[in-house]
Amino acid sequence: MLDTKTVHHPTSECLKVTEVLARIGDKWSILLIARLGERSMRFNELRRSVEGVSQRMLTLTLRGLERDGLIMRTVTSSIPPRVDYALTPLGRSLLAPVEELTKWALEHRPTVEIARREFDAKVADDMDEPVISLRRG
Amino acid sequence: MLDTKTVHHPTSECLKVTEVLARIGDKWSILLIARLGERSMRFNELRRSVEGVSQRMLTLTLRGLERDGLIMRTVTSSIPPRVDYALTPLGRSLLAPVEELTKWALEHRPTVEIARREFDAKVADDMDEPVISLRRG
């Protein structure tokens, strides 16, 4: 019998996770998914709601999410034209795991902040030390 | 009373998640965390186990994870030198939410694949259609 206590994830599995993270790990995807998790929105509405996103990146990110079946794009050919974006069931199913990550982030961020500052302080400190250090080889 | 059924995540919260994702959402972090979740490892051992990672990126990624307090670096000044990397408790606490995401990835990846192919086929299809389309303005 093999040890089944610790879950071993072969590289092949991790690569799939990596791929998912590559999709949602960019600067805007999570923001958009979160917003669309509340309600479907139009392009510029979404743009105003996210703040800081350029038109280009909004378009690109939405295309990517649409391509992976996470969001749905509905065009209404009126004048002016109207385009609505909404989460698909697949996209909605992603909300749960993302929520877990959100909780982790909110809970542990202060700790990360501290670790970061300590690390930076330590690095800066090491810079001060003289290069020659040890007598006796 | 406000509607408390749907969880609203203000942008400020999402930005924190985004920050976490920026840390673990790169090409190698998850792979490394997964490997170190099994057992602590030395630099080149880690390098061989991950496959495809360059020395440069391994160093950079490990530094980043160390800076955020997710992994611990232990130097043994022997000849040849020995450096071990291991998850910190904080890093280990990240294993659970990542596991959720892993499950999602493994479960829904086929669906994503299909969506992707359909999308690409559809886009290629639209390219074929004539540009002039509607009479009557």
Added chain:
DNA sequence: CCGCATCCAATTCGATACTG
């Protein structure tokens, strides 16, 4: 209103060479 195309700056990353 929605979004694509182009140009350009900044960042990222692999390859390579060198150090303690």
Added chain:
DNA sequence: CAGTATCGAATTGGATGCGG
């Protein structure tokens, strides 16, 4: 063994202008 340093290629992202 475990890195650092440097360089060029590739990717990314903002700004701007045009088109349906």
